[in-house]
Amino acid sequence: MKRRELFKKMGIASVSVFMGSTILSSTKAIAQDTQQNKLIANRQKMSFADPKNPTKFELKHTPDISFGEKDPNGFTKVSITIGQTGIIHPTEENHWIDFLNIYKNDHLVSKMLLENGPIRGYADHYINLKSGDLLKVEIGCNLHGIWENTETFRV
Numbered sequence: 001m002k003r004r005e006l007f008k009k010m011g012i013a014s015v016s017v018f019m020g021s022t023i024l025s026s027t028k029a030i031a032q033d034t035q036q037n038k039l040i041a042n043r044q045k046m047s048f049a050d051p052k053n054p055t056k057f058e059l060k061h062t063p064d065i066s067f068g069e070k071d072p073n074g075f076t077k078v079s080i081t082i083g084q085t086g087i088i089h090p091t092e093e094n095h096w097i098d099f100l101n102i103y104k105n106d107h108l109v110s111k112m113l114l115e116n117g118p119i120r121g122y123a124d125h126y127i128n129l130k131s132g133d134l135l136k137v138e139i140g141c142n143l144h145g146i147w148e149n150t151e152t153f154r155v
């Protein structure tokens with residue numbers, strides 16, 4: 001009887017500790033999201049002023065899409081870097097790539113949110129592609145808006 005009561009109390013104590021830590025971690029996550037949202041200052045869609053002569057600033061915000069080998073299941077490796085011609089977008093506490101979306105023929109296939117500071121805008125995926133498929137990558141810079149690039153997959 002005493003043993004049963006002890007287990008009952010332990011169960012309640014465990015549930016209380018679990019719920020307390022869940023509430024605490026949820027509160028931290030919300031505070032972090034709120035802090036980051038304050039830093040996201042630009043959601044304007046951007047484009048090159050002169051497509052034939054893009055500036056370093058424009059190249060720095062344009063996703064670079066490259067296609068690699070196929071895996072054994074026929075999925076093609078797709079590597080995405082934010083920045084073209086070797087100009088990599090910076091990652092700092094107050095300036096970073098905060099999201100990266102990938103569309104295959106206008107259907108969203110990947111949606112990533114990135115934290116400020118420890119990670120730079122980059123992604124590798126294996127995507128089921130056939131020749132002629134369009135791959136569009138859209139990224140958000142918290143200060144300089146939303147940029148995109150589209151590449152056609154050719155076998």
Ligand SMILES: [Fe+2]
Nearest residue numbers: 095141143144
């Ligand atoms: Fe930027």
